[in-house]
C-alpha cells in the first residue's frame with residue numbers, strides 16, 4: 236500500500252509528501268490531537284537566518300520607538316503609538332513590507348507546509364507582526380481563539396485561520412510563554428472571559444522553535460516576570476475567502492512577486508481578482524499566479540462550458 240499518490244486526493248498529495256520529506260509527521264499528529272505543536276529549531280531554519288531575522292526585528296523596534304533595543308534589557312514604547320497598548324508589550328506591524336528577510340520567512344518550507352496542511356492549500360498571509368514583550372503585569376491570560384467567530388462566539392470546525400510564532404527568544408513560563416488549552420480546537424467556540432485558564436499549559440520552547448496552532452485553539456500568554464525581551468515573528472494566515480488583517484493584495488509590488496517563488500504570489504493575493512474598481516475583475520490573475528489545483532479546476536469548468544455550448 237503506497238500512500239501519497241492516490242488519484243482521488245490529487246490536491247493534497249503534494250502536501251502529504253512534503254510533510255514526510257520535512258519529517259513533520261509528529262507535528263501534524265500533535266496539531267490534530269491537541270490543536271498546537273512545537274517544531275524544534277533544526278527543522279525550521281538555519282542559525283544564520285534566525286540571527287538575521289532577529290536582528291532585523293530589533294532594528295525595527297529601535298526605528299519605530301526611537302528607543303535603543305537589546306535582548307537583555309527591558310523595552311519601552313518611546314514615541315510608538317500603535318494599538319493595543321498594554322503593560323510591557325507592543326506589536327510591530329506590516330513586517331512583510333519592512334525588510335526582505337520577511338519575504339524569505341513566509342515561504343519557509345516548514346512554516347508553509349504546516350499552514351498549508353491546516354488550511355487545505357487555501358491560505359493567504361493575513362498579517363506578519365512581532366509581539367515585543369518585557370516585564371509587565373497582566374490580569375489574565377487573555378485566552379481567545381484567533382478565528383473570527385459568529386456573533387454568538389461559535390466557530391467553524393475547520394481551521395479558517397492558522398497561526399505560527401517563530402520564537403526569537405526562549406519561551407519559558409517565567410518569560411511569559413504562550414498559554415494553550417490542549418484539545419480546545421475541537422470546542423468550536425471562543426472561550427468565555429476567564430474560562431479555560433485552569434486547563435492551560437505554558438508552551439515552553441527554545442529560541443528558533445516554531446509554535447503552530449489551529450485557528451480554534453484557545454490561547455493567551457503568561458505574565459512575563461523576567462527582565463529582557465520576549466520576541467517573535469507571528470505569521471497569521473487566513474483562508475482566501477476572508478479579509479486579511481494587513482493590506483497586501485494591492486500594495487505588494489510586482490518586483491516583490493517576481494523575485495519570489497509562486498507560493499509567495501498566492502500568499503499575498505496576487506492570484507485573487509477580488510477588490511476591483513470600475514475596470515472590473517482581472518481573471519488573468521488566477522491563470523498567472525493560481526495554484527496548479529485551482530487552475531486545473533478553473534480550466535476544467537471552462538472546457539465543460541465550451542463543450543456544452545458547442
Ligand SMILES: O=C(O)CCC(=O)C(=O)O
Nearest residue numbers: 366381398413455456469
Ligand atoms: O504570545 C502571545 O502573547 C499570544 C499571541 C496571540 O494571541 C497571537 O499571536 O495570536
Ligand SMILES: [Fe+2]
Nearest residue numbers: 379380381454
Ligand atoms: Fe491569538
